[in-house]
Amino acid sequence: MQSVKNTTLDGNDFAQVVRFYERLRKEIYKHTESIHPQFKCYEIKHSDATIADTWRSVNHTKERSQWSWKYAYQCYNSKSSFKRFDLCIKNGAHPIGLAYGMPTKSKGKLKIDIIESTPIKEHKLNNSVFEIISTGAQAYAALLGANEIRIMNPLNEALSNFYNRFGYERVEPSRKKLGVYCSMKLEG
Numbered sequence: 001m002q003s004v005k006n007t008t009l010d011g012n013d014f015a016q017v018v019r020f021y022e023r024l025r026k027e028i029y030k031h032t033e034s035i036h037p038q039f040k041c042y043e044i045k046h047s048d049a050t051i052a053d054t055w056r057s058v059n060h061t062k063e064r065s066q067w068s069w070k071y072a073y074q075c076y077n078s079k080s081s082f083k084r085f086d087l088c089i090k091n092g093a094h095p096i097g098l099a100y101g102m103p104t105k106s107k108g109k110l111k112i113d114i115i116e117s118t119p120i121k122e123h124k125l126n127n128s129v130f131e132i133i134s135t136g137a138q139a140y141a142a143l144l145g146a147n148e149i150r151i152m153n154p155l156n157e158a159l160s161n162f163y164n165r166f167g168y169e170r171v172e173p174s175r176k177k178l179g180v181y182c183s184m185k186l187e188g
Contacts, residue, residue, distance in 0.1 A: 018082045025086060028139040032087070036132045038125060039096070044088040048095045049073040058119040069098060072114055076100045085110060087136045089129060094118070097129035101137070101152075109148045110141040111181075134166050134184075141186055151182040 029041035042048075049069035076084045085101035101112035117129035137149050151168060154160045160170040160182055168182035 021082050021084075024140065024143050027143065028087070028136050031139045032089075032132060032136040035135050036089075036127070038091070038127070039132060040090045041132075041136060042088045042090065043086045044069075044073060044076075044098055044100070046070070046073055048088045048090075048098060051095050052098050052116060052118075055116065055119055067114060069114075069116070072100050076102075083107075085112065085137060085140050087133060089132050091123050091125060094120070094123045096120075096123045097133055099133045099137070103141075103144050103146060107144040108146055109150055110137060110144060110146045112137055112149065112151045113153075115151065128166075130162070131166060134168075138184075138186065147186050149184045149186065153179050154182055 025043060029043075032041045033039065049072065052069040075081065076086060081102065083103055085099065085103070087097075087099045088095050089097040096118045097116065099112055099115045101110055101114075103110050112133075115130065115133055118124060134149075141149050149168075150171075151163055154163065154170070157170070160168075160180075163182040164170065166184075168184045170180065171183050172180050
């Protein structure tokens, strides 16, 4: 995949820039599907966010109840979020995993802010939804020319350890304002 740093936009029209990032997201969907062909990848729709919010009733963890996918959908679909990382993985009509994130201003890092996998095991077909999300994130980061993916504020250490199995390392920065994150360094 070609990085954004090696790609030029014709003109400075905001609508054109938005379309450019939409094309990048479509590329990552195709790329991720080519590696995980049993699933389909799309942008998150409001209906997907609504379904994901119902997972709360199946997954009763305290941490999970802290966010709303419908609220995230509104935030990440605002005019200022056109560069967003936006991934919905589906098994047929069933969303099985969602993720939202944003590149840093310099595009040197892709920060994943919110990730969730369905608690309905038969929809996942015994696959790691996180592995599929990570594939998409790595593809988007490569297109941006980013050298790192950060999963921001993992819910607990057990989840950080899970991410570690996929090549991410837990980081507890000295500046507490930044918060804990799991990092994957990418080769440029």
